Amino acid sequence: MSDTIVETADGIRALRHDAPHPDAFTRDSVGWLPWLEPLPVDQLTERHHAGLVDRGRASSDYFRLLARDPEILRARTLTDKDIFYNVAEGLPRADRELAAAAASRVNGCVFCASVHARFAAHFSGRGDAVDRLLAEGVDADLGERWNAIVAAATALTQTPIAFGPAHVARLRAAGLDDLEISDVVHGAAFFNWANRLMLTIGRAVAPA
Structure with missing residues (x-):
């Protein structure tokens, strides 16, 4: 595995990597390499x-x-x-991590999905459900509470205006209060942005 420094026409020093890309979403530890030094x-x-x-x-x-x-x-x-x-108030840590993992799954950020899927599985004890999300995508059946969280995170990720009253109503019906719904929104929205930043300035590396 090696890095090559490439100087662009405008004098920017960029990095080129020959490390293997991941071939699937996974809870295994995924690496990341930057395009810039x-x-x-x-x-x-x-x-x-x-x-x-x-x-x-x-x-x-x-x-x-x-x-x-x-x-x-x-x-x-x-x-x-x-x-x-x-997490003294609001959504449990596992559900926050689930929202981030769902956003990362939609955006195709294998690195972020691996990190937050591991946390979601650790804090919930539901590794099988998290693995279904990674393998099948955001339409996987994870049980209604998690389905509602994933649906809300997906809408916010695809285009924020797609998130609306129906998602809020579904989250409430699944047992979330207003503070917990706010945490779903914050977790998904933050990682929608963070995924795109990470995907822009570098790339994932396959687990060893």
């Missing part, structure tokens, strides 16, 4: 670390690439953490 670890300043929020994220090519704009990265990371980790 991330900041080297030894060039990270305190400003960059403030953008990373967690210093351990400096080991990630993805976050070191985003750290080229550390203030935006910090806002992105704090939003991400609040959506998924602030």
Whole structure:
């Protein structure tokens, strides 16, 4: 596996990779490689670390690439953490991860789908249902509560205006209150954007 640096006509240094692409959605650990050079670890300043929020994220090519704009990265990371980790109220963690996994499945982001599918399976204990989502797509039958969450996430991902009162009514009928419905929207909307960012600036690598 090797990387090649290609200089474009306008002087931008881009990366080309020969690592294998994934051939299916999976809960296995998927890699990711950037099209542009991330900041080297030894060039990270305190400003960059403030953008990373967690210093351990400096080991990630993805976050070191985003750290080229550390203030935006910090806002992105704090939003991400609040959506998924602030579970004192609202939707359980498993359902938040399901909404992100469904959005990633629609967008074709194999890397993000693998991460959030693992979390959804871990926190719910429903690995078989999560695997159906990955294998069959967003029309898989996961039980009505999860079906309603996936349908809402799918509509928001395909085009936000497709999400409407019928989705809200279905979520309420499945037992979600207004705060939980808000968490579905936030999880799906955030990862609809995050998938497209990740797909634009790099690509997934098949599990070992």
